[in-house]
Amino acid sequence: MASKTIHAIYNDDDLLLHAVKQVREARYHIGEVYTPFPVHGLDKAVGEAPTRLAITSFLYGITGLSVAVLMMNFMMVQDWPQDIGGKPSFSFLTNMPSFIPIMFELTVFFAAHLMVITFYMRSRLAPFKKAENPDPRTTDDMFLMEIDATNHNVEDLTKFLYDTGAAEIKLIDNK
Known part of the structure; x- marks a missing residue:
């Protein structure tokens, strides 16, 4: 079975932080969040375990x-x-x-x-390692939230993400 992933792109860190909280309240699974700089409080909002x-x-x-x-x-x-x-x-x-x-x-x-x-x-970083970010704009000025959409209605999820303030949404089919 092919899995589906949605990439929601935001253009503001406060908007992203608020959207992450809304997505977690709606019980969607956030796979990863890519940001060009550290966002204070994002790790707690995503639900990451405290670091050791x-x-x-x-x-x-x-x-x-x-x-x-x-x-x-x-x-x-x-x-x-x-x-x-x-x-x-x-x-x-x-x-x-x-x-x-x-x-x-x-x-x-x-x-x-x-x-x-x-x-x-x-971080599995090494010299000359190729970047793994899905959108090159996330190293400059955009914020990307990766959401697993395999078991969800894509149209409803897309509408929900636009309501949270997403500037752009892409559906990725992982085969």
């Missing part, structure tokens, strides 16, 4: 802090202890105030770089 990226960022920061502590303990206390500024080098804790900038920098470094890698992997 903050948890991964915290874990990456803890990893960076651990690497910094282990690295400085090995280099400055165990492997090659030096008397810098009259500070004894036989204990990590006595030298920790001078190590705080390094610990902070490595925490931020690990969190930032590993978050970028996680973002690319999660």
Whole structure:
């Protein structure tokens, strides 16, 4: 059985956000929403689950802090202890105030770089990957809402979407 998808194109982000809420209230299934820039509140309006990226960022920061502590303990206390500024080098804790900038920098470094890698992997982005957006105007100034219309009356759904403020509607037959 062929599935049908409707692409409703909007020209304003507030109009799109209001239309998404109306479509969800009417119990239609929104497959995806393509926007040229992030729209505040759109993820909640579409019904996306909360992201766990903050948890991964915290874990990456803890990893960076651990690497910094282990690295400085090995280099400055165990492997090659030096008397810098009259500070004894036989204990990590006595030298920790001078190590705080390094610990902070490595925490931020690990969190930032590993978050970028996680973002690319999660988004399935890679260099030279072809764009998957269905309409090239969604990278410039238009907003597209993709709605599954397989089990719905297409004429009623089209009229409903025009009533929500859609500027253009296309029916896509996926065979």
